[in-house]
Amino acid sequence: MKxxxxxxxxxxxxxxxxxxxIRVMTGGKEEVPLxxxxxxxxxxxxxxxxxxxxxxxxxxxxxxxxxxxxx
Numbered sequence: 030m031k032x033x034x035x036x037x038x039x040x041x042x043x044x045x046x047x048x049x050x051i052r053v054m055t056g057g058k059e060e061v062p063l064x065x066x067x068x069x070x071x072x073x074x075x076x077x078x079x080x081x082x083x084x085x086x087x088x089x090x091x092x093x094x095x096x097x098x099x100x
Contacts, residue, residue, distance in 0.1 A: 047084055
């Protein structure tokens with residue numbers, strides 16, 4: 030229980046950082062870059078919903094990744 034309480038500031042920081050990043054990155058654009066290749070060229074584009082979806086998948090899978098024992 031104490032471990033979960035200690036994680037709250039980190040989780041809040043990540044959520045705020047993500048919100049600021051989406052706001053700055055989208056800036057009223059229809060599409061935003063999602064992936065760059067090794068030469069720095071944009072490989073794929075997506076909308077704001079795609080970014081939020083990817084973020085949601087990470088938050089859904091996080092408890093499973095942290096609750097499994099390391100082998």
